[in-house]
Every structure is written in structure tokens, then in C-alpha cells.
Amino acid sequence: MAGLYVYSVLVVLLLTCGAVMATKENDQIIKEKNCEAKMGLPCFLEAFTSIVETGSISNKCCVELVVLGKVCHSALVKRTLENPLFKDLRPATIIAKSIQTWNNCLALIDSPSQSA
Secondary structure (H helix, E strand, O other): OHHHHHHHHHHHHHHHHHHHHHHHHHHHHHHHOOHHHOOOHHHHHHHHHHHHOOOOOOHHHHHHHHHHOHHHHHHHHHHHHHOHHHOOOOHHHHHHHHHHHHHHHHHHHHOHHHHO
16 A cells, blocks of 8 residues: 555656656746747737637738747747646647647748748
């Protein structure tokens, strides 16, 4: 019985450490890559709204999102999901919408009509 208790404590400890490490990893990426300074607040809010709620993202903000980079975009989305203020969001849905937004913006920026 004591073995089961020790095992349970170890599992909880490992899960807790993993969550803390993921948070620190995202924060470290955001800090090292200066992610928060690469995108203006209006475009950040527009991208956030298009991912978390419903809406579209303008061409101008798509450009800012792509300049921000996929690593920063992913780290910011993951950090948002870790924030207790957004505990009611469904992570799988948000991650899917963030990937869709990223891919749509990338396609828009790479399209011949945009670069002409």
C-alpha cells in the first residue's frame, strides 16, 4: 500500500514539474526572441481574437504575424493556454485555430498577388 502512495506522489510530482518546465520554456523563448516587441498591440489583439473567438485577421496583421515567426507565435499561444485567466478555453481548439491562422497568413504573404 505504501508503494502505491509513493508511486502516486511521484506521478503528481513529475506532472507538476513538467507543467512548470513547459511554462518556463515558453517564457524563455518569448524573452530570448523578444516576441512581445515584434508585433504591435492592435495586430496582437486582432490575431488573438481570430484565434480565441471568431473573426479574421487583416493582411497588415498577417504580415506582422509572419514576421513574428512561428516559434514566437506558438510560444505565445501556449503561454496563453497556461494562463489561469483562459482556463475555460479548449486547448485542442485553440491550437488548431492558431495553426489555421498561421497557415492562412503564410499563404497570404506567399501569394503572388501580395508580393506584386
